[in-house]
Amino acid sequence: MSVHIHGSYSPMGSGTHSPMPFSRPATPGPHQCTIGWAGLGAMGYFMARNLARYRATHHPGSTPVVVYNRTTSKCEKLQKELGDDKIRIAQTPGDLALECDVIITNLANDEVVKSVYKEYAKALAGVDVKPGAKPKIFVETSTIYPTLAGELDTMLTSIPHTHLVTCPVFGPPAAADQAQLVCVMSGDYRSKKEVAYLLVPAVGRKVIDLGGNLEKAPTFKLIGNSLILSSLEILAESFTLAEKAGIGAPTLYNLVKDMMPAPPLLNYGAKMIHDQFDGSKGFAIDGGIKDSAHIRRLSTELDAPMPALDAAHRNLLTARALHTAQVARGEHKFDVLDWSSLIAGTRVAAGLDGFDSAMHSKVVPED
Incomplete structure (x- = not known):
C-alpha cells in the first residue's frame, strides 16, 4: 500500500513556516466559482458557515454556498442563520455535483463518504462537457482510510475535467467555529492552490502541502x-x-x-x-x-x-x-x-x- 484536537480551543503555536505554501492562483481566481458543501455535522456546520460568511464579506457578489445534509433541518438552520443570499439548499448530492465548481465534503465515516461520491459520479455520468468548461474540484475533508482516496479518484476519472483534492483538517469543533483549523492537502497542484485560497483564512489558518499522492494527506x-x-x-x-x-x-x-x-x-x-x-x-x-x-x-x-x-x-x-x-x-x-x-x-x-x-x-x- 502507498501510503483531531478537540475541546475548548486554544490555537497551536504558529511556528515559523508560512501559513500558505502556494502562490496566489491566476485571476479571476477561486472566489468567482460556485461552492457546494456536503455534510453539516459538528465540524462541517462551522466550516460551511465560515466559508459562506467570509465570501459574502470579502467578495461581494459571490454566489451563495450550496449545502446538502442528509438531515435537511441542519441546512435550514444554517440558511436561517446566514440568510438566503449566503446559503442555498440542495436536495441531493448529485445536485451539488451538477451545479457547483468546487464540491467540499465533510462526513462521518468512509462508508458515507463513498456513498456520496457514488451519487456525485452518477449525476455527472454522461454529462456533455462543453469545450473550455471550468473544471470541477472535489475536496474531501473527512478523516478517511488512505486507500479510499484512490477509490474516490477512480470514480471521478471517467468524468472529464474533474480533480480530487484530499484535505483533512486538524482541530476541534471550537477551532472550526473560530476558523483556526489546519488543512492538510494532497492531489493536483493547481487544484490545491485554488482550494487553499478558498479555505484560508475563511475556514482555516494554515495549509500543509503533502504533494500529488492523494493518499498522503489522509495518512x-x-x-x-x-x-x-x-x-x-x-x-x-x-x-x-x-x-x-x-x-x-x-x-x-x-x-x-x-x-x-x-x-x-x-x-x-x-x-x-x-x-x-x-x-x-x-x-x-x-x-x-x-x-x-x-x-x-x-x-x-x-x-x-x-x-x-x-x-x-x-x-x-x-x-x-x-x-x-x-x-x-x-x-x-x-x-x-x-x-x-x-x-x-x-x-x-x-x-x-x-x-x-x-x-x-x-x-x-x-x-
Whole structure:
C-alpha cells in the first residue's frame, strides 16, 4: 500500500513556516466559482458557515454556498442563520455535483463518504462537457482510510475535467467555529492552490502541502490523530494513578498546565477532571473509535506497533460499553460521549467509578 484536537480551543503555536505554501492562483481566481458543501455535522456546520460568511464579506457578489445534509433541518438552520443570499439548499448530492465548481465534503465515516461520491459520479455520468468548461474540484475533508482516496479518484476519472483534492483538517469543533483549523492537502497542484485560497483564512489558518499522492494527506491525518489519542491515553492513565495515590487528578492537571501546556492536553485534561464527557460539544466517541481502528490498521500494514494507541482503542471501547449499559438502565448523563471519556476505561480498571469522579475518595492533605 502507498501510503483531531478537540475541546475548548486554544490555537497551536504558529511556528515559523508560512501559513500558505502556494502562490496566489491566476485571476479571476477561486472566489468567482460556485461552492457546494456536503455534510453539516459538528465540524462541517462551522466550516460551511465560515466559508459562506467570509465570501459574502470579502467578495461581494459571490454566489451563495450550496449545502446538502442528509438531515435537511441542519441546512435550514444554517440558511436561517446566514440568510438566503449566503446559503442555498440542495436536495441531493448529485445536485451539488451538477451545479457547483468546487464540491467540499465533510462526513462521518468512509462508508458515507463513498456513498456520496457514488451519487456525485452518477449525476455527472454522461454529462456533455462543453469545450473550455471550468473544471470541477472535489475536496474531501473527512478523516478517511488512505486507500479510499484512490477509490474516490477512480470514480471521478471517467468524468472529464474533474480533480480530487484530499484535505483533512486538524482541530476541534471550537477551532472550526473560530476558523483556526489546519488543512492538510494532497492531489493536483493547481487544484490545491485554488482550494487553499478558498479555505484560508475563511475556514482555516494554515495549509500543509503533502504533494500529488492523494493518499498522503489522509495518512498524515491518521498519524496526527494517533499522536493526540495516544497522548490522551497517557493523560488518562496518569490522572487515574493520581486519584488512586490520594494526590488527585486536579493537582496533576496543574502540573500539565505548568510543564506541558499543549492544547489537546489542556482541553481534554479539563474535560477529564471535570467529567465533561458531552460528545455533542466535542469529538464523539464513535468518531474516535473509527479513527483508532484506521490507525491500528495502518500501523499493522506498515509493521509499526503502537501500544499506547492500542490501549486507547481498548479504553474507548470500554467507555462506550459502560455508556451503553447506562443508557439501558436510564442512568446516562450524556446522549453521546466525547472521546475524552476513554478515561472511564482506566478508572474502572483501577476500581474507580468510570464517569463520576465525585465518587472517588476525597483527597485529604497530610501534615
